[in-house]
Amino acid sequence: MTTHTQPGEQDWLDALRSTLTMQCETQSARLTELTADTGDPAEEYTRGAMIAATRQNLEQTAGALRRIAEGRYGTCERCGGSIPRERLEVLPHARFCVPCQAKQRG
Ligand SMILES: [Zn+2]
Structure with a gap:
């Protein structure tokens, strides 16, 4: 396996990692917010879909961060x-x- 490190690649990855880390935190906070019980059954359905979407985003972002850490991004x-x-x-x-x-x- 060969690693192609282009000039500026590391800087770009570092910047991307910060962005993704920030997104991860935002999404986690959002998920905590969404999963908190508001006691409003009318919101239940919408909230379920939003939780699923946020959870998926979070997984994708975390996955990208993991691949950066492992050097296979x-x-x-x-x-x-x-x-x-x-x-x-x-x-x-x-x-x-x-x-x-x-x-x-x-
Ligand atoms: Zn391919």
């Missing part, structure tokens, strides 16, 4: 190729490159 989990940075900037938790993601769906 930006590597496609399917073909092992590198995921273009432009894609990661739009979708920081992307685990597959574009062609693999397309196959994954189909």
Whole structure:
């Protein structure tokens, strides 16, 4: 396995890690807020969907942070190729490159 470290890569990763860490904290706080019982049954359904969405976001963000820590961030989990940075900037938790993601769906 080869590691391609481009100039500025480490800085970019450091910045991304801070952003993701912050997002993780925000999402955790939000989840705590959402799971607190408001005692309003009318909100139950909406809240359930929001909890699910927040939990998923949190998992994706935590997963990206874990991959950064493990040094395999930006590597496609399917073909092992590198995921273009432009894609990661739009979708920081992307685990597959574009062609693999397309196959994954189909
Ligand atoms: Zn791939």
